[in-house]
Amino acid sequence: QMFNMAQQELESRVDLFNKMTLSCFNKCIGSRRESELNMGENSCIDRCTAKYWQVTTIIGQLLGSSRPPM
């Protein structure tokens, strides 16, 4: 049973990582692409991940606090 919880947690984390990279890539990196990150793209990605993480923690806390006791 603990194994199932751990598996779910890992799956959710992997999902979070994939969604974060996909959405920040779509938002931040423009059409003209070179092999390295520009400075603007770099700062954009910093901000994007910080905001995404903050939103995730806030929503997680909201969800966790309003969940009915098991």
Added chain:
Amino acid sequence: MVDQSAEPPASDSDGSSAPPPPVEPLKLPTFEEMKAQDVFNNCAVKSIVSCVMGGGMGIFMGLLFGALDNPLNPDQMTVRQHFTHAAKQMGSKSLHMAKAFAVMGAIYSGTECIIEKARARHDMTNTMVAGCVTGGSLSAKAGPKAACVGCAGFAAFSVVVEKLFDRAA
């Protein structure tokens, strides 16, 4: 957390071609590598490097212009005197130009770095505004009209140079 190892694809149905080369596992950069790459991401480091490079270029251009500015005149001085005089003039001119180029490079690169970090986008307006600020600050002593002209001129010049580098890179 992303699946970091990719296995080679299963062999295809056509047996004539050789099996495709195995896909190498994805190698995410380590923390040390990212920190090492981040050194050049700093605005201060970038502007100092640009200042030094501007100084070097100014020295070369000063030598060139100093050599061009000295016509050979055998009547007034001997060859050796002429040589030392020309060398001193070349040296002073190269130093002057080196200072000017270094300041220009530092201001331009610093402002462009700051603007791009604030906007978080890689555009052509970054170079235009940075060029305007540089041109304006360099010719600010000659009055506001000269500052506007310098701003526009340097912005156009930097846009042209940036387009050249973009094509080449």
